[in-house]
Amino acid sequence: MRAVDIIHKKREGHVLTNEEITFMVQGYSNGEVPDYQVAAWAMAIFFKGMTAQETAQLTLEMAKSGDQIDLSPIQGIKVDKHSTGGVGDKTTLVLAPMVAAAGVPVAKMSGRGLGHTGGTIDKLEAIAGYQVELSRDDFFRQVNDIGVSLIGQSGNITPADKKLYSLRDVTATVESIPLIASSVMSKKIAAGADAIVLDVKTGSGAFMKTLDDSIALAQAMVDIGTEVGRDTVAIISDMDQPLGHLIGNALEVEEAIQTLRGEGPDDLHELSLILGSHMLVLGGQANSVEEARAKLEQHIQDGSALDRLKQLVEAQKGDVEMIADPNKLPHAAKRIEVQAEQAGYVAGIEAESIGIAAMLLGAGRETKDSVIDLAVGLDLRKKVGDQVQVGDVLAILHVNDEKRVDEAKARILQAYQLSAEPVPPKPLVYAIVTKDGVQRFV
Numbered sequence: 001m002r003a004v005d006i007i008h009k010k011r012e013g014h015v016l017t018n019e020e021i022t023f024m025v026q027g028y029s030n031g032e033v034p035d036y037q038v039a040a041w042a043m044a045i046f047f048k049g050m051t052a053q054e055t056a057q058l059t060l061e062m063a064k065s066g067d068q069i070d071l072s073p074i075q076g077i078k079v080d081k082h083s084t085g086g087v088g089d090k091t092t093l094v095l096a097p098m099v100a101a102a103g104v105p106v107a108k109m110s111g112r113g114l115g116h117t118g119g120t121i122d123k124l125e126a127i128a129g130y131q132v133e134l135s136r137d138d139f140f141r142q143v144n145d146i147g148v149s150l151i152g153q154s155g156n157i158t159p160a161d162k163k164l165y166s167l168r169d170v171t172a173t174v175e176s177i178p179l180i181a182s183s184v185m186s187k188k189i190a191a192g193a194d195a196i197v198l199d200v201k202t203g204s205g206a207f208m209k210t211l212d213d214s215i216a217l218a219q220a221m222v223d224i225g226t227e228v229g230r231d232t233v234a235i236i237s238d239m240d241q242p243l244g245h246l247i248g249n250a251l252e253v254e255e256a257i258q259t260l261r262g263e264g265p266d267d268l269h270e271l272s273l274i275l276g277s278h279m280l281v282l283g284g285q286a287n288s289v290e291e292a293r294a295k296l297e298q299h300i301q302d303g304s305a306l307d308r309l310k311q312l313v314e315a316q317k318g319d320v321e322m323i324a325d326p327n328k329l330p331h332a333a334k335r336i337e338v339q340a341e342q343a344g345y346v347a348g349i350e351a352e353s354i355g356i357a358a359m360l361l362g363a364g365r366e367t368k369d370s371v372i373d374l375a376v377g378l379d380l381r382k383k384v385g386d387q388v389q390v391g392d393v394l395a396i397l398h399v400n401d402e403k404r405v406d407e408a409k410a411r412i413l414q415a416y417q418l419s420a421e422p423v424p425p426k427p428l429v430y431a432i433v434t435k436d437g438v439q440r441f442v
């Protein structure tokens with residue numbers, strides 16, 4: 001077999017065999033197929049696509065390229081959750097303790113943030129002492145004991161995806177449905193969960209800007225899950241504005257705590273309940289999403305969801321006082337307002353620019369090695385639909401180092417899209433994709 005023939009075959013729009021896909025992935029992993037051939041192959045896939053069978057084979061090969069976690073020492077149906085990437089998305093911090101309180105074991109490995117997106121592990125490190133690394137045995141034991149553990153990704157999950165993703169990043173081949181679907185699902189499959197809930201973002205801040213493309217991506221991932229025997233449900237949710245109000249590591253922990261107390265922003269509260277309800281159904285703890293939602297609401301109301309976060313933090317050696325009193329979380333030295341320069345109604349808040357503004361303040365990494373400031377970030381005071389007068393506060397910056405404040409302010413002003421006319425509220429969830437089909441809400 002030769003890589004050049006496989007590239008040519010895909011370039012001409014033909015369907016590759018399992019053996020040809022295995023040849024490319026294994027050859028790339030062990031250095032026998034060079035970057036330039038895989039780059040050409042990725043571009044051919046970008047233009048010609050892949051069938052469901054080809055995508056499933058690519059996924060399985062990448063999943064097999066490194067460690068595959070066996071979660072069977074943990075009792076119960078393990079349900080994982082994955083978001084395709086948003087700004088202000090702290091749903092994992094809400095969902096993990098909330099669904100654990102309702103009886104679904106959560107054994108979750110999360111990543112760090114890069115560029116304009118945040119990572120759950122960085123957010124957890126805003127809690128003093130929280131250990132993001134546990135041995136495999138301690139991880140299993142903790143989930144069996146208290147139903148939840150959140151740790152950093154192990155070093156050797158899907159190395160083939162890591163290598164291919166870096167190559168795609170610099171060869172303009174990221175936004176390909178089969179390549180994104182196989183990349184996401186290979187990691188989820190290797191991480192060992194029995195069932196998966198996907199939060200597929202749609203809108204200006206997402207990989208997929210249109211609803212049709214987002215549904216196609218969701219469908220591709222659900223098909224892969226079904227093919228490999230992992231029940232998968234995908235929720236298509238809005239990313240035409242960041243989720244919630246607070247962006248930045250300690251700030252997002254604070255907003256997650258508010259939400260677990262039942263005092264969080266509507267969008268974060270609602271999305272957490274929707275994703276959590278599907279996790280409960282897949283985890284066998286509810287017969288319908290309605291029943292699941294009622295259970296989750298009860299766990300918020302009676303304080304057991306927040307208690308479970310405290311247990312999680314305590315088990316991983318974090319400072320529980322910070323959960324009981326979020327004023328004890330790291331706080332930035334200064335607050336600086338960003339005021340509106342025009343009047344109107346907020347029609348959209350470009351999430352990527354907001355993420356970059358947070359990064360400029362130090363909340364995110366510009367490169368893999370950047371050191372982040374856990375206390376800084378921003379508080380969006382106006383969201384889509386709100387009316388704005390000149391001089392109104394659009395956002396409050398939480399700042400330690402003022403060096404790049406002007407740049408951050410400019411990004412925020414640029415992110416806010418104002419309309420002269422009132423803007424009707426946007427749906428938070430546009431569609432749900434399961435193995436039985438697509439349910440559209442718009």
Ligand code: URA
Pocket residue numbers: 084085165174179180181183184
């Ligand atoms: N997230 C991933 O993990 N992979 C992609 O290809 C895109 C988003």
